[in-house]
Amino acid sequence: MLKKLKVLTGMVVVVSVLALLPAVSYAHGVSEGDAKFVEANKGTAIGPFLYLGAKHMVTGYDHLLFLVGVIFFLYRLRDVVQYVTLFTIGHSVTLLAGVLGGLHANPYIIDAIIGLSVAYKAFDNMDGFKRLLGFQPNTKLAVLVFGLFHGFGLATKLQELALTQQGLVANILSFNVGVEIGQACALTAVLIALSYWRMRSGYMQHAFATNTLLMAGGFILVGYQLAGYLVTRS
């Protein structure tokens, strides 16, 4: 009875956090004030773009949910570093190629795929693929490929702003480095929270339920973005 109550409380907390997502969604794109800065900016501005990149990552719940999924079952620091490096390579490639190479993609579709990456990783954590398909898809490859999409998502956010050509390369690189700094900050916080939780007996018991909720979070992001795509198209 008590256990059930605990699970229920946990669920209520997670659901309310998920329900609040829209309220903080403005934090996710580049916010209006920051956009004004970027618009008015001329030339190289390393500091501000570093900060914007870091801020985008720390407040970007889609990237964060995916990272939670990725490191959920990673215990050794070496593994964490390995997977996060793959993710970093993936998103850096498409961020730079997207903005500098002028590659364009529909932001809603990209963000929907990012949502899907969250659901995928959660399902993977539940041993879903092994059970259902009989084999385990390469987890490192998946992180790399989804990293590519996350980078595209970062690129579309920057492309929505009219960036001036002056100092473009330096600014984009600063933004990219900022993203990595933000990711390191966010990861540290997530790791601390996870390792604290891991010390408690409930972790393994609730792993399945937690990943179910993580998957639901991914699906919400998918629906949110697909609806946006349909609304803006009509």
Place this chain on the structure above:
Amino acid sequence: MKQQTGPSVGKLIRATLFALILAAVVLVVAVLPAEYGIDPLGTGKLLGLTQLAEQAGATAPQNLKELAEAKPTPIGNKQLATPPVLTDWNRDQTRTYKVDNRKFELPAGGQVEFKYQIRKGSNLVYSWQSTGKVKYEFHGEPNAGPNGTYQSYAKDDKVGVQQGHGSFTAPFSGIHGWYWENAGTTPVTIQLTSAGFYSQAELFPIVPKGEHTTVELEDVKD
């Protein structure tokens, strides 16, 4: 370290279905009303979430429709019960405005494209005149979108006209401007004057063949 046995297939499917249903509920109850003003169950109104969407202007088309369908109040000695309200009469802009004067000389059959980089919601006031009839299309290309996608705002691709004047609010961030084609047999000169909150301009001379150039625009000085 994962569970040795793993969950049963039935448990997996149940969990996935649960995740899908939970996602659908949160979407329909909260996210869609708050983000887009889509409120099938009325929960958005109940929780006051649709205000968020209205703030963001997501329901503007609906309001316009209501305005269009609203019956006009008969003119008489009664005051309007609800005077029409324009909500965004002032928009803060991110940059100082620019004024741009430009001349294009087109030989017979010559074409040119000239577009300004304008952010979503920013404005452009323009006036152009030509010494002869030109076919034209006023259109925009979003910055975030596949190459080659564009939105047409106004055009004449049949007889051609000699002038165009207007005020324009960019519906998306991107380059917005004109394609002109000399429809006659003698050279024409197009004179464009514009003011607006644009950052730079893109010039695409098509005939005679020329390079695409980006034009940096100076800020307006006192």
